[in-house]
Amino acid sequence: MDDLPEEDRNRIRLEEWYRVEVRDQIRQKNQEHHVRSSWLLGFLNSSFGLWLLSALFVTGAGSVYTQWRTVRDQRQAKEAQLRTDAANMNALTGRLRLEIGHRISQTLVLLWNLSDRRDPSHLGTGHNVGEVRSVLASLQNGTGQKLATLYPEFANQNTLALLTELRRLEPNRDKDNLDRAVADLSGLDVLFDVERASLSSPKSVAGVILKRFSPILWGDFYFLDCPPEAPFC
Numbered sequence: 001m002d003d004l005p006e007e008d009r010n011r012i013r014l015e016e017w018y019r020v021e022v023r024d025q026i027r028q029k030n031q032e033h034h035v036r037s038s039w040l041l042g043f044l045n046s047s048f049g050l051w052l053l054s055a056l057f058v059t060g061a062g063s064v065y066t067q068w069r070t071v072r073d074q075r076q077a078k079e080a081q082l083r084t085d086a087a088n089m090n091a092l093t094g095r096l097r098l099e100i101g102h103r104i105s106q107t108l109v110l111l112w113n114l115s116d117r118r119d120p121s122h123l124g125t126g127h128n129v130g131e132v133r134s135v136l137a138s139l140q141n142g143t144g145q146k147l148a149t150l151y152p153e154f155a156n157q158n159t160l161a162l163l164t165e166l167r168r169l170e171p172n173r174d175k176d177n178l179d180r181a182v183a184d185l186s187g188l189d190v191l192f193d194v195e196r197a198s199l200s201s202p203k204s205v206a207g208v209i210l211k212r213f214s215p216i217l218w219g220d221f222y223f224l225d226c227p228p229e230a231p232f233c
Contacts, residue, residue, distance in 0.1 A: 089169065095151050096166040097218035102150040103159050104213055105221030107139040108206050112223070112232050115202035120232050123200055132199045136188050139209075160185050166216075177215040184212045206231035 114131055116122045123129070138147050141158045149155045154162060163185055167178040184191045191212065197204040211228035226233035 093166060093169050094218070095153075096162055096169070097216070099150045099154050100159060100162055100166070101217040101219035101224060102221050103139060103142070103147045104209060104217060105219070105224050106147050107135060107209065108223040108226075108231060110135045110138075111202040111206045115232070120203040120206075121201045123202065129199045132202065132205060136205070140185055140188055163216075174216060181213055181216050203231060 111132070112120070114123055114127045114135070116124045123132075140160055147159075157165075160182070163178070163182055167182055170178065192199060192205065192208060195204075195208045195211075197208045199205060206223070207228040210223075210226060210231050214224070214228070217224050223231060223233070
């Protein structure tokens with residue numbers, strides 16, 4: 001090393017000093033980390049540290065469980081409400097269908113009462129077309145005064161309103177049949193002209209009613225199971 005130039009010797013000295021300084025810094029940091037780790041481990045192993053950890057764990061776990069329970073209860077309540085709403089909706093639409101079927105059945109009975117028992121194609125003695133028109137008006141716009149209601153909740157609603165409400169509540173079920181039924185009931189006079197059914201023939205009028213409305217009818221009411229060609233079977 002004595003043969004090295006002074007400049008190289010100085011460079012080597014500086015490098016050695018630098019290495020020593022770096023080692024000292026690393027050793028010092030390791031000692032500080034060890035001290036902190038030892039203090040932390042000592043604290044955590046102490047009674048207070050264990051109590052603090054337990055408290056934090058219990059509080060955190062309790063909060064997480066409470067949140068999970070709340071979310072679960074809300075979801076279950078929502079699902080239960082949806083099931084209740086669906087059941088109520090099904091019950092309502094079922095009552096609407098039965099109410100409409102009951103009113104059409106009563107209409108057929110009234111037409112039968114106006115007919116000649118020997119030949120229902122003709123009006124009975126003492127009856128006239130005006131009475132047939134009155135029966136049809138009661139079917140279309142009656143509110144329980146001439147056509148008794150099956151369910152009191154519908155006493156103030158006419159049949160056309162009930163049919164329209166059923167169509168609204170069941171937008172995808174029997175759509176075409178319900179659309180036709182609403183159109184036919186809203187224009188009964190036109191319907192009988194289209195079907196070439198004379199109002200002087202209770203049988204023809206009843207047959208058209210069964211033909212056009214039977215696809216949506218519910219209930220084992222009188223005459224509803226008769227075919228259009230023999231409406232008073």
